Amino acid sequence: MxxxxxxxxxxxxxxxxxxxxxxxxxxxxxxxxxxxxxxxEETLISDHLVHLAVNEVTAEWDGEIPKSIQGDISYPNGDVHYKLTKQDVRYAYIEFSSLSKNNRTGRIIILYDKKIGRVIEWIEKLKD
Structure with a gap:
């Protein structure tokens, strides 16, 4: 030792x-x-809000799109604003903007085909 x-x-x-x-x-x-x-988690919530709004708005049309499309949809996790940006004989471009309860934003533009009655293109937009 x-x-x-x-x-x-x-x-x-x-x-x-x-x-x-x-x-x-x-x-x-x-x-x-x-x-x-x-x-x-915040990104997924924002994307989910937009998906819910797209499904809800396009389900109402049944192939017939109104001349002016604009509105707001509220969900428990946030709000979505949508508006028609451009429309021609066959296609309509609709912009969706989501804002979650934690101020996460998401923006997409969908290309809706009136002839077949569904979304054919999903364009993700970055923040401005």
């Missing part, structure tokens, strides 16, 4: 330091992952 001369304390400090650094690293990773999952 006389020949150890203080080897145990430095070894304990090194092992404890490694353990503390590993714990701090895991906490930091947890915080980053939590922020990422919250962002993904």
């Amino acid at each position: 006389d020949n150890q001369k203080g080897v145990v304390f430095p070894m304990v400090m090194i092992i404890a330091s490694v353990f503390i650094m590993f714990t701090i690293l895991m906490i930091d990773q947890f915080v980053i992952d939590k922020k990422f999952y919250k962002e993904v």
Whole structure:
């Protein structure tokens, strides 16, 4: 026992330091992952609002589109505003803008084919 001369304390400090650094690293990773999952959740809610509005608005038409399309739809997770941007003999372009309860916005433009009575193109728009 006389020949150890203080080897145990430095070894304990090194092992404890490694353990503390590993714990701090895991906490930091947890915080980053939590922020990422919250962002993904908000994006999915915004996209879901737009999908609900597109299905609700296009279900009312039965192939016959009104001359002026504009309105707002409220859902428990947010609101969607839609309006007709361009229309010709066969196609109609309708813009949908969603705003979730946490102020996440989403914007799409759909291309609706009047002849076949369904959405044929979905154009995602970035924030302005």
